[in-house]
Amino acid sequence: MSDGECRLCGSTEIDTIYRGHLREGRAGSATKEQHSVIRCGQCAVRFLGRPVRTDYSGVEYRVLVDGAASIDSFRETHDWEQATKLSWVGSRTLRDQVVCDVGCGGGAFLDLASGFSKETIGIEPMAGYHPFLEQNGHRAYSLCSDALQDWRGMVDVVVCFSVIEHVEDPAECSSRFLPTEESPGRTGRRPRA
Numbered sequence: 001m002s003d004g005e006c007r008l009c010g011s012t013e014i015d016t017i018y019r020g021h022l023r024e025g026r027a028g029s030a031t032k033e034q035h036s037v038i039r040c041g042q043c044a045v046r047f048l049g050r051p052v053r054t055d056y057s058g059v060e061y062r063v064l065v066d067g068a069a070s071i072d073s074f075r076e077t078h079d080w081e082q083a084t085k086l087s088w089v090g091s092r093t094l095r096d097q098v099v100c101d102v103g104c105g106g107g108a109f110l111d112l113a114s115g116f117s118k119e120t121i122g123i124e125p126m127a128g129y130h131p132f133l134e135q136n137g138h139r140a141y142s143l144c145s146d147a148l149q150d151w152r153g154m155v156d157v158v159v160c161f162s163v164i165e166h167v168e169d170p171a172e173c174s175s176r177f178l179p180t181e182e183s184p185g186r187t188g189r190r191p192r193a
């Protein structure tokens, strides 16, 4: 697909609706470079003209989002969001299930979900959080492909919060954990924007 096409549907009916700095991490911090936001006139999806490449396994990203890369900073920033997420998913959905959170950060949602679930699995590229995930009884992996080696066909519920908008190919990313005939679980995704 070329730069002049919608990255979702391929339409050439696209317009630049914004050019300037973008929020980077927490509110108040912005990218040094200017970026374009493109809108597709055909399917109405909006996307960046040029993807912003971020290393989600490094401490720098956590500093941008949470102010520091510590587990305490993560929890201070994100613990309060978890009750709302549970209301989206529903506690009944999690009861006695194997639950996987893709992009779980320091595991705040899994900490809440584990009271209902049979097993909790966290996928998180920032390896500095893994010891804290394991301390709280979750199985920690850096990548979906790593977790699949142990859990293929055994996961009942996959959740993925505020992640899909960060990946270059959302359709490809989603396809990795959509239910299949082999693994007919349920999927919860809620992009931020």
Ligand SMILES: [Zn+2]
Pocket: 006, 007, 008, 009, 010, 011, 040, 041, 042, 043, 044, 045
């Ligand atoms: Zn489109």
